[in-house]
Amino acid sequence: MFKDIDFIKDKIEDLRRTIEEHNIHYYCYDSPIISDLEYDRLMSELSNLESMYPNLITEYSPTQRVGSSPLMSFNKVKHSVPMLSLSNAFTSEDVNLFNKKVISSLCKKIDIKDDIEYFCDLKLDGLAVNLRYENGVLVHGSTRGDGYIGEDVTSNVRAIKSIPLRLIGDVPKILDVRGEVLMYNKDFDDLNNKNIKKGERVFVNPRNAAAGSLRNLDSKISSMRKLRFFAYGWGNINDNNEINEISKFEHKTHESVLNWFVLLGLPVNKKYHKVVSGISGILSYYDSIVNNRNSLPYGIDGVVYKVNSLDKQKILGYSSRAPRFALAHKFLAEEAITQIVGIDVQVGRTGAITPVARLKPVFVGGVTVSNATLHNENEIKRKDIRIGDFVIIRRAGDVIPEVVSTVIDLRPNNTIQFIMADRCPVCNSSIKRIDNEIVYRCTGGLYCPAQLKQSLKHALSRKALNIVGFGEKLIEKLVDNGYLRSLVDIFRLTISDLMNIDLVAEKSATNLLKSINSARKPSLSSFLFAMGIRHVGETTAADIAKKFKTIDNIIIASFDELLSVNDIGYRTANSIKLFFSEKHNLDVIYSLRSIDVYPISEEYEKVSEKLKGKSFAVTGKFQDYSREEIIKYIESNGGKVTSNISKKNDYLITGENSGKKLNFAENNGIQIIDQQEFIKLVDL
Ligand SMILES: [Zn+2]
Known part of the structure; x- marks a missing residue:
């Protein structure tokens, strides 16, 4: 009989270890080694055995992750070692300063000959938590809170499958593991899609979803199961009452402790860890992460540098608010909340009417933003964006700032819905949707000054005719004062024309004319690109030029001939045919030719060398x-x-x-x- 019980005990223990191992593969490293079906089979075998022998159920069994009833509120927990946040840096100058401070502080105590060794890590965009393991078993989980007192979220962290309920191997009596709870982008998308279908709350971003889930009083909610965890540090490590004596475990570096965590079965984001040397090592790590940022499966808001040597960490110690041995090198925030004070429409080169939100100025992505695109009317309706709304603005890199979403919770009472005008605000031509397009367009063509300005701006740009010195303001003034009615007029400008516009001094007028004259013989591809034919970008223009060699050949090219060019489809071929069938477009090309402005033909394949050297x-x-x-x-x-x-x-x-x-x-x-x-x- 006893032998039987021992056998069952071993069997149950065996199953638990196996499941724990698969949890690590699946939830920490995204590389399951068994099928979901097989995993479910192991789980049901375990829970069957446990229901037959309920006295063998333990707190740390994988079947015991989810608690029974929702909590009324979270209890407060005092952290035994404070969870301090890190000092922030936004520029490489800040990082340089940090490195210098580290060196000068250390120099007071020890000899520093070489560059400082730093441990580099991603700064995951989630929530910091503390997990307490006693004799290897998870007993407690808490949020950071204010760094000294957090909230007890034990029942919730137990539901996160990448958090082991117990550790493997030689464990200390007490181990406070610190790390980040986060949600992967794909899980965030899944969650939001499901919530939209069910008419439930939609989260703004993965961080928001992670916070909302972790701080939910009901650990049974499904989003809890989508959370992940990575360990990056520790608080209290206590064996035989020696508080924080990590050295007892013979670890000399931060890296070595995290490697030990891996052996204990804790999820560690090793793939992106790197030990580097000195300021150059730090900054090249930063660059490599910035370049790969968008390919990560989760959001990060920067990277973290820590002095790798634990002895040196100890010498550097803590200020009242942050450790002196660590620095968070943060990305500039790409999103911010502000209010829409109005919605204007802009007219683009092809007449496209783009609604633009006028904003209360807000600092985002390193600049102050006061306008953001709303793309089109459908987007405004889909996102239910109204004048007066508080909205999330995103500005990533050099991309035009856009309105991401409305913050419904902050909506004031007196918001106004946007109504699309039926006339162009610039030329008063009617506005239409053509061919079931989403976008409305002004039907004024080049008669519309807004379209004329934009098309001139395009034609003069670097990849087109490359006439340097024509800023947006100058083009606008020349159009508004009647000097420019088409591209042809650019080549008819005189010094006195330019000087009549008070923006231009004589010297720069001369320079402008010089750059106009140097653009009289553009390459065929840049000339074609300058025409601003819809769907004909730089590459397509080059492909067409290569095939047809001269502008006259392109004008007379048949639909099928156009289709035979690389990457030209029905839509583009159609657009090219349409362009050259319009008299006013041909007029521009022929008028340019009459004043000696025409594209140089592409080189022909050699027929002979008869004229070589001539x-x-x-x-x-x-x-x-x-x-x-x-x-x-x-x-x-x-x-x-x-x-x-x-x-x-x-x-x-x-x-x-x-x-x-x-x-x-x-x-x-x-x-x-x-x-x-x-x-x-x-x-x-
Ligand atoms: Zn117009």
């Missing part, structure tokens, strides 16, 4: 060929074409109405040939 200039109009075709023949036969004439040219090819270039050629002994002679030369 340099040509071309002037006037030709009967049978376009200027581009002449250039094509020269280049495909190995010759060179220059847009201006100089003494270096061998030939000038002249058509009708040849002007200054002809005079220059006559005076400088450059051989002058007409179309017929050119044809003979290349044997067309």
